[in-house]
Amino acid sequence: MATTFKNPIIPGFYPDPSICRVADDYYLVTSTFEYFPGIPIFHSKDLVNWRQIGHVLSRSSQLNLDGTPNSKGIYAATIRYNKGIFYVITTFVESQTGARRNFFVTAENPDGPWSDPYWLDDCPGIDTSLFFDDDGKVYVTANRRPPGGQLYPKHMEIWLQELDLETKQLTGEKYSLWDGALKYVHAQEAPHIYKVDGRYYLLIAEGGTGFTHSITVARSESITGPYEGAKINPILTHRHLGRDYPIANVGHGDLVETSMGEWWMVCLGSRPYDGGYRNLGRESFLVPIKWEDGWPVVNPGKGIVEVEGVKPNLEEQRWPTDPVCDHFDLSDLRMQWNFIRTPRGDFWSLQERRGHLRIRLKPETITEAVNPAFIGRRQCHINFAARTKMEFSPNNRHEVAGLVLLQNTDFHYRVEYVQSEIRLIKREAGHEEILAVRPYQHQKVFLKVEAYGQVYHFYFARVPEKWEILKEDVDGRILSTDVAGGFTGAYIGMYASSNGVESSNFADFDYFEYIGLD
Structure with missing residues (x-):
């Protein structure tokens, strides 16, 4: 049995991966922009071998992309599971300057059928995520322009608000959580919240989705903050590796703890070739995580997403491949x-x-x-x-x-x-x-x-x-x-x-x- 795996785990245009675990099963979704059906959903037992089991948005009643410009439409989705229900929350970007509308859908089975959208009022920004706290409360996070104004181009902040699952709407106060790990590192987005050993951790993508892409992390004793940034930020980037490194623009990550107690991150990246061109777009990659001094460390000793790395400590499960x-x-x-x-x-x-x-x-x-x-x-x-x-x-x-x-x-x-x-x-x-x-x-x-x-x-x-x-x-x-x-x-x-x-x-x-x- 092989002891290593090769990245990307899902090759081709499958960006902005989000992952959740249900017992010994792992589910992953990615962005689809103007393409239909929307949001492919994948299943794995070992985090390495994945099979597509369906699409979250497979009916025209769920997704009207009429007139959607190139590279608009369905942006980063987040998948979560709670008390027998799967949730996927995402952003529909109507146009270059038009509305960013956020919604979520639900299903009892990950391969569907998924509900029609529950559209969220007063839910600005992109890259919405869900967090289910252990006290029964549910929260939405996303980005927006800082209420005090942008201090530099593409300066954004991460906000949080409680979600009422009965009314399917946001409720209560909006909280500002984060507006940048480093001065002038732009495009704060893709927030995810986790609770580990009693603390709340906020994972953020910063630096834009190109060559300067990165992942940063902050933590707090309270879900509403204040959040303390890690001194080791950014915890993942390839912008320091130069233009010739085989994997570029890594970022936009999501964490998962395996049934064996290991932590892993899925993230996006690209494989430039023949002069740095990226015909394959942004793909889904896998990288190990270790906790040190209360902070997640990416691929200790290496700090990068590798082309080939040590496999998760999970029993290998291969799937039948699609015919060529x-x-x-x-x-x-x-x-x-x-x-x-x-x-x-x-x-x-x-x-x-x-x-x-x-x-x-x-x-x-x-x-x-x-x-x-x-x-x-x-x-x-x-x-x-x-x-x-x-x-x-x-x-x-x-x-x-x-x-x-x-x-x-x-x-x-x-x-x-x-x-x-x-x-x-x-x-x-x-x-x-x-x-x-x-x-x-x-x-x-x-x-x-x-x-x-x-x-x-x-x-x-x-x-x-x-x-x-x-x-x-x-x-x-x-x-x-x-x-x-x-x-x-x-x-x-x-x-x-x-x-x-x-x-x-x-x-x-x-x-x-x-x-x-x-």
Whole structure:
């Protein structure tokens, strides 16, 4: 049996992890921003091997993402368990300058069904968290602008208020708990409260979610404060390791005590490559914790999140892995598939042609803040290969179908089969360039993309394995947040559009294969 594990524990765009333990079971949730379903939930027995068991926000009645801009929508969620009920609390960010609305949902089983949202009034800020005290009281924490005003850019404070579970609303006074461990370290957010040996501990993310990200901690004898910051703050950051370290921008952590009495932290981080670009977005990592002099110390003797570390003292539990090739032979989509924003209209089916995913063309396009006819999955490896078989008969120059490698509406690659040709389109900062065109007039087409670091190769074929070059040596860096901005990682998926014109046409996908080559 292996004695070590490798980070990240959940690779690909799975940021802002939050964790809770119920007996010998561990549950973890992450952010999803403009993607639907919202908030994937994972289960583990050993903190290392995780399997997805569902989504918290899986119904349109729970999550209306219509018009949500890139990298807005569902921000950091927190999962907690109390007296037979699971709770997930999160923030819905409507737009760049619009409301930040906080809500929570509940379930008796972690795989659902989860309730419709309970929206919280007078609950400012982002990154809400829940704390259940041993006296029966429940509290919400989040961030906000300090009531006295910001002293420097992105200066925020952490606040706390009691939650009434009967009325599903906040009650009583709001308390200011924290506004920074170090002067001018900005973006105080992601607060979590724990009670350890009779003291209250406040864990905070500071420094923004980029290269200067960090985690700090404070403690108090009273839940309402005052809170004393640890002299060893920040207890975790990689900003001092330089740009070449393989794991960057670590922060946004959540603590858990195992059934064996060990303490661990899940946190986000990124794996930059080929010049520091992060196509995979922010991922979920695991790091050990030891308590010294009443303070949590991260990975003693090392102080960093390692690529490979010593496993938790828990019995290993591996899960069956998802097949690398989805033949679309189930009654519903597998959990790795997502839509952009809440799906509107009956535009996909697994029943109309058994063993195929049928995607009907929608007038909406992937260049707009809408719900296009796109079904995709996360890029989870630095090196990967993906392929599909598509049947499509375009009726006019408006109708297209194929593959998309997506960072957002303004940064992506589209492999489109349009009338009489297959083309590769690069969209960068909203400007489009056709990189390659090949004549094609067959109903069936095989499409493939291979990525080796930031070098992407695109192929097509008329018959299996007889690949023809569409375009090789394409620059993948536009799929990185370092170029495109935002908070999400790259996706790859299937797409169909009639580009503003109504259409009854469709594309059938026989299978979709994704293989990590790392």
